[in-house]
Amino acid sequence: MAADTPLYVAREADLSALNNHWEAASNGTPTFVRVQAPFGGGRRALVGSFLRDVSANGQDALVWRVAPADQENGVQWLMRMYGSLIAHITSDVLRRGKAEMILTSQLPKQTTRVQNWYQQFIDAMKESKTDTEKGSVQLKIPQDNPLIGLIEVVNGLARKMPVILEVQAPASVHSVLPGQFLAGLMTEAKSAGSKLMVVLHDEPESDTTRSCYPSALLDFYNFASDDIQTLTIEPWGVDEVGKFLAARGIESDAAQLARITGGRPGYLAELVDILGEKDMLRADLSEVTLASLVPMDVDTDDLEIPEDSDTAEGQRRHAGPDDAGTIAYLAALLGQAFPSSLVADMGGFDRESVDDMLDAMGGLFEEVQYSEEMQTWLYKFTKGTWREGVMEANDNEKGHQIGRNVGLFMERFLSGRGYVFVGRTARTYAEHSAYSRASMMRARALNMDAPDAWGMAYEMLRYFDEIKWNDQMVRTIYTSLLDNLVNHGNLKAADQVHAQVSEYATEKEDRPLQAWLLLNGSKLDFRRQDLYRARDRARDALTMYQALENNGAQAEVKIHLANIELADGNNQAAMTEAREALDLGSTRDESDENKATVSAHIMAQAELVRGIVARRAGQNEEAIKSFQRANEAASQAQQGGIALDAGVRLGEALIANRQAQDAANVLNRVLQLAKQSGAAQIERQASQLMANLMAASGQMENALQLAQRVLQLSSQMRLEPAIPGDLHNVGAFLLGLNKPGEALAYFKQAEQRLTGAPEGHPLKRDLNYHMGIACLQTNDFGGAKTALSAALPAIAATKDARRIMSVHSGLARIEEQSGDKAAAMKHLEQALAIAKANDLKDERRQIKKQLEAMA
Numbered sequence: 128m129a130a131d132t133p134l135y136v137a138r139e140a141d142l143s144a145l146n147n148h149w150e151a152a153s154n155g156t157p158t159f160v161r162v163q164a165p166f167g168g169g170r171r172a173l174v175g176s177f178l179r180d181v182s183a184n185g186q187d188a189l190v191w192r193v194a195p196a197d198q199e200n201g202v203q204w205l206m207r208m209y210g211s212l213i214a215h216i217t218s219d220v221l222r223r224g225k226a227e228m229i230l231t232s233q234l235p236k237q238t239t240r241v242q243n244w245y246q247q248f249i250d251a252m253k254e255s256k257t258d259t260e261k262g263s264v265q266l267k268i269p270q271d272n273p274l275i276g277l278i279e280v281v282n283g284l285a286r287k288m289p290v291i292l293e294v295q296a297p298a299s300v301h302s303v304l305p306g307q308f309l310a311g312l313m314t315e316a317k318s319a320g321s322k323l324m325v326v327l328h329d330e331p332e333s334d335t336t337r338s339c340y341p342s343a344l345l346d347f348y349n350f351a352s353d354d355i356q357t358l359t360i361e362p363w364g365v366d367e368v369g370k371f372l373a374a375r376g377i378e379s380d381a382a383q384l385a386r387i388t389g390g391r392p393g394y395l396a397e398l399v400d401i402l403g404e405k406d407m408l409r410a411d412l413s414e415v416t417l418a419s420l421v422p423m424d425v426d427t428d429d430l431e432i433p434e435d436s437d438t439a440e441g442q443r444r445h446a447g448p449d450d451a452g453t454i455a456y457l458a459a460l461l462g463q464a465f466p467s468s469l470v471a472d473m474g475g476f477d478r479e480s481v482d483d484m485l486d487a488m489g490g491l492f493e494e495v496q497y498s499e500e501m502q503t504w505l506y507k508f509t510k511g512t513w514r515e516g517v518m519e520a521n522d523n524e525k526g527h528q529i530g531r532n533v534g535l536f537m538e539r540f541l542s543g544r545g546y547v548f549v550g551r552t553a554r555t556y557a558e559h560s561a562y563s564r565a566s567m568m569r570a571r572a573l574n575m576d577a578p579d580a581w582g583m584a585y586e587m588l589r590y591f592d593e594i595k596w597n598d599q600m601v602r603t604i605y606t607s608l609l610d611n612l613v614n615h616g617n618l619k620a621a622d623q624v625h626a627q628v629s630e631y632a633t634e635k636e637d638r639p640l641q642a643w644l645l646l647n648g649s650k651l652d653f654r655r656q657d658l659y660r661a662r663d664r665a666r667d668a669l670t671m672y673q674a675l676e677n678n679g680a681q682a683e684v685k686i687h688l689a690n691i692e693l694a695d696g697n698n699q700a701a702m703t704e705a706r707e708a709l710d711l712g713s714t715r716d717e718s719d720e721n722k723a724t725v726s727a728h729i730m731a732q733a734e735l736v737r738g739i740v741a742r743r744a745g746q747n748e749e750a751i752k753s754f755q756r757a758n759e760a761a762s763q764a765q766q767g768g769i770a771l772d773a774g775v776r777l778g779e780a781l782i783a784n785r786q787a788q789d790a791a792n793v794l795n796r797v798l799q800l801a802k803q804s805g806a807a808q809i810e811r812q813a814s815q816l817m818a819n820l821m822a823a824s825g826q827m828e829n830a831l832q833l834a835q836r837v838l839q840l841s842s843q844m845r846l847e848p849a850i851p852g853d854l855h856n857v858g859a860f861l862l863g864l865n866k867p868g869e870a871l872a873y874f875k876q877a878e879q880r881l882t883g884a885p886e887g888h889p890l891k892r893d894l895n896y897h898m899g900i901a902c903l904q905t906n907d908f909g910g911a912k913t914a915l916s917a918a919l920p921a922i923a924a925t926k927d928a929r930r931i932m933s934v935h936s937g938l939a940r941i942e943e944q945s946g947d948k949a950a951a952m953k954h955l956e957q958a959l960a961i962a963k964a965n966d967l968k969d970e971r972r973q974i975k976k977q978l979e980a981m982a
Contacts, residue, residue, distance in 0.1 A: 152324035157316035167393030198547035201302025201580035285321035301572035306343030339557035362390020417516035422490030468503035530559030642671035682712035727764035867904035892921035
């Protein structure tokens, strides 16, 4: 390539179009542009070239570039937006000073709330710390709705200085927030005449995008279609490829290169390098495809191939050279980088043999790192072109069927692991024509958004009430917000939102939403333990769903009624409701009227009810079976919350059945999944059970760590009634580790929180006992006497012989220390009587020795 010849990366016409849009934006006409091209179609190169031109021309513009990641939920995406904007502004002292001056000058004209957003952003710029090596920035985000705050701040800046926002992958974030942000940003910018240009990387509209793009983003594109400019990058032909080759000083067949890449410039440079390495640039390329260039060679010296190719029952097949094509395609379906264990699991291969195969295909793959979280090695394709070539080789019905099967695998086994896999599953389905499954997974990803996102989204509807929001999206926001408020126990806020949404449902005459609101209101009553009203509203909801002939919703109400009856102690009534739910939730087999398939979702909840009833009846074996079935059905239905609840209850039943190791295995798995999915309540329950298991097996350090995590989660969730017990448990495990001083500090905190609690409070007995023991060990005999004396009546009522003897022995030691030998001997005699009555021979001998020594 000639030294003075710039590399050709984009058409002049496309650059000219972007520059025209930029001219309009910089003159006060806000402009939103969808730059459309398939993956590898040159979007990034075009926009990058345009932005370099803006910078080279000396235009004083704020260029804000954001590349969202597909594992981010809405709140994480919003943090990235703030971080990238602040990092760019603060990377230049003059730019930061100008931004601060622009916002400060507008403060007097704004409302108090907008002033606060401006001031908080100014403070964040001053206090931010950017790590240039890691590319991260320490942020201070507004507590008041940061989504609306960002819209106001960006428009505040764009009123006085031109701003270009480039969002490279808006469709990768399955949340309502990006779509709402863009709608609010456009509305505010138009009303303010902001100097704003927004460039959105996009793909040409197709059944694939319509089924897997986030619905809120599609809503924005529809809502703002008259105000959005679309720039479609057409595939490169001979002319463009020729200019690229000329710029690099290379001679080759431009027409064939355009054909091989499908006119996608993103693969052209890599293809030219590949052909150059193979000395093929001037060869006949008419038979060459990306698929034909993929290096599929396997170095068999790196493989340990077993002599016996037969696989024993229950074992996975050993991957060999003949499986290279299958392994490469499964890896390609997972993305440019992938976990090797997932490739093995999808193909039914032995995991180590797949690692060996990937290592043996060194021309195609390279090892990246070991993932502690997934307990597997991560690999990647050495070139993006290789992955595209593998996908091209399988672009046929057989390949698409494999793709759909991979989608099923991801849905069943991966989507429960976390948010990231749900969005990827939707994309996999969409790319292989399973559009209805893709839409279903997209909806699931949306519903799994961070809880805080729904509150911000709800306020956006009210703050920008001039926007005609899509009715379906509004319903999704309402229902998701209410579900989250009820599930997290924020009942006061839930009541307020419930009343406002009820007005909306009445105004719209939305009968399904009204029925849902009755059910949700019943759940609110249930959380308040107002069981009479909860039962009443649930039955009203049932009546409405019967009129709507919605059997599935009726089954949901019946399950809820079963839970109400459980809470009211009516076990048989709960079982009746559960059985009726199963009947309503079943689908009859048209070929055999005696057969019916029950919805896995309803089956899981009904089995949960059965298990709880069995536990109450002391039928632990039956309870274990029911909880196992509930867990399996919930996993099949992708109902993570129910699966985790069943898992915790299963662990508890196993403990009650004295199957400690099985319980530990189950609870460990529940803990992992609860942490991944952010299910704090379940994590707390499982941690509490695991702590007790660890303590029972003498693993006090592990028990202490788990108990401290329980306390932390209770504090985060503001579970005030649970905190005294959690403080006591941490202290008890510290006491078991011979740290009485530290234990005493926790016991005193627990005691302080129990001030005003009735004397019969169940925690006071254990707390007084452990405080007494801790005081004894720290030689605080006065404190020990007070605590143990207070504990004795309640402990005596439990008939726990060893603990009663322990209290008497402790009090005897205290009385002896104070010089009252008679009182001390009286306590020992009482302890001896208890030892005799309960045939505790060793304890009896020990107490006798104490008495003799004292006499």
